[in-house]
Amino acid sequence: MIIKIDDNAGYCFGVVKAIGVAEEQLDKEGSLYCLGDIVHNSAEVERLKQKGLVVIDHQQLLSLRQCKVLIRAHGEPPSTYSVAKSQGIELIDATCPIVLALQGRIRQGYEAMKQVAGQVVIFGKPGHAEVVGLNGQCNGEAIIVSHADELQPIDFSRPIRLYSQTTKSRDEYQQLIANIQAALPPQADFVAYDTVCNRVANRAKQLEAFAHSVDVLIFVAGANSSNGRYLYEYCRQVQPHTHLISNADQLDPQWWANAQSVGISGATSTPRWLMEQVKNNIL
Ligand code: SF4
Numbered sequence: 001m002i003i004k005i006d007d008n009a010g011y012c013f014g015v016v017k018a019i020g021v022a023e024e025q026l027d028k029e030g031s032l033y034c035l036g037d038i039v040h041n042s043a044e045v046e047r048l049k050q051k052g053l054v055v056i057d058h059q060q061l062l063s064l065r066q067c068k069v070l071i072r073a074h075g076e077p078p079s080t081y082s083v084a085k086s087q088g089i090e091l092i093d094a095t096c097p098i099v100l101a102l103q104g105r106i107r108q109g110y111e112a113m114k115q116v117a118g119q120v121v122i123f124g125k126p127g128h129a130e131v132v133g134l135n136g137q138c139n140g141e142a143i144i145v146s147h148a149d150e151l152q153p154i155d156f157s158r159p160i161r162l163y164s165q166t167t168k169s170r171d172e173y174q175q176l177i178a179n180i181q182a183a184l185p186p187q188a189d190f191v192a193y194d195t196v197c198n199r200v201a202n203r204a205k206q207l208e209a210f211a212h213s214v215d216v217l218i219f220v221a222g223a224n225s226s227n228g229r230y231l232y233e234y235c236r237q238v239q240p241h242t243h244l245i246s247n248a249d250q251l252d253p254q255w256w257a258n259a260q261s262v263g264i265s266g267a268t269s270t271p272r273w274l275m276e277q278v279k280n281n282i283l
Contacts, residue, residue: 001256003282004214006265008206010272012199014073014096015039019048021094022070026051032092034070035061035080036129040225040269043247047271061089068092074129075099077136098166099130102195107137109161109193116159118189119143123173124165125226131165148175151183159189166197167227167268169204169234199268200227204234207265211239214263216256218282219244220275221267228267235265247274248281256282 011019018038025032031052037045038053045055053070058080061069066088071080075095084091095103110120120142124131135142143153154160162180164173177192184190211217217239221228223246235242243255256262262282264275 001259002214002261003279004261004263005272005275005279006207006210006263008203008210009265009270009275010268011039011270012096012197012268014098014197014199015269017096018070018073018094019044021092022048022053023051025068025070025092026053029068032068032070033064034072035076036072036074037224038070038072039222039271040228040267041222041246041271041274042224043222043274044269044271062087064089071095072129073099075103075133076129077133077140079136095133096166098197099133102163102166103134103137105193105195106134106142106163109163110138110142113159113161116189118159118161119155121145121154121160121162122165123162123168123176125168128165128226130167134163134165145176148172148179151179154180154183156180156183156185156188160191162190162192164193164195166195167200167230168196169230170194170196170201200230203231203268207231207235208238210263210265211235211242214239214261215241215259216261217242217263217265218251218255218278219265219267220246220270220278222246222269225267225269227269231267245278248277251278251281 033054033056068090070092073096120138122134122142122144126144219232219235232244264278
C-alpha cells in the first residue's frame with residue numbers, strides 16, 4: 001500500500017512566522033506568554049508549552065505587568081494594545097501581515113461608513129480571534145455574518161462595505177455577495193472586497209487533486225481550526241473516504257483495509273511533524 005503526505009500541506013507563512021518568533025524568544029528567555037493558542041492545533045501548542053510557552057486569555061492579561069506577551073497570527077483588537085501599554089507589557093506582535101493589512105482596510109472602511117451612516121459587514125465566524133480583531137477596528141460595531149444566506153442583520157437601505165475573514169471559503173463569500181446584490185435596491189452603495197487569503201483559497205484546489213489521487217484520505221487538523229473544518233468538508237465532497245483526526249491515536253485500520261493508497265493532508269495550522277507521526281502509525 002502506498003502512503004503519501006501531501007507536499008502542499010503544512011503551515012501557511014503567517015503561522016510559520018508566529019511560531020518562529022515564539023521559538024526565537026523561548027530559546028533566548030526560556031518562557032513567553034502567548035495570548036490564546038498560537039495555532040489551532042493542540043499537539044503543536046503542547047510541544048511549545050514544553051519549551052516554556054504559557055498560553056493566557058484576555059482575563060489573565062489584565063493581571064500581568066512588565067513582561068512580554070506574544071500576539072499570534074490572528075491579530076488582536078486595539079483594546080489589547082491599550083491594555084498592554086497601560087500595564088508596561090511588551091507585545092511581541094506576530095500578527096500575519098495579511099491580517100494586519102485587512103485590519104487597516106476595515107478601519108478605513110469603518111471611518112468612511114461613519115460619514116454616511118453606513119455599515120461594515122464582516123463574513124466570518126463570530127467569536128473567532130481574527131474576527132474579534134477585525135471588529136475591534138470598528139469599535140465592535142461591525143455586523144458579523146457567518147453564512148451566505150444570513151442577510152437579516154443587514155440594512156439594505158444604507159451603504160455597505162463587505163469584507164471576509166481570511167480563512168473563509170471564497171465560494172461561499174461569492175455566494176453571499178450575490179445574495180446581497182440580489183436584495184439591494186437600485187443605486188445602492190455596496191462594495192465587497194476580496195479579502196480571503198489566497199493561501200486558503202488555493203489550498204482547496206490543490207487538495208482536490210490530492211484527494212482524487214488516493215483511495216483514502218486522512219485529514220489532520222485541530223478540533224478548533226475553522227480552516228481545518230472547511231478543508232475537511234471540501235475533501236469529503238471530492239473523496240468520500242476522508243477521515244478527520246486531530247492526532248495519530250485516532251486512526252482506525254478499518255479505514256484502509258481495502259485501499260491501495262492512503263493520503264495524509266492537513267490544514268494550514270497542521271504541523272508537518274504530526275503528519276509524519278500519522279504516517280508512521282499507519283505503517
Ligand atoms: S491563512 Fe493567510 S492570512 Fe491567515 S495566517 Fe495564514 S497566511 Fe496569514
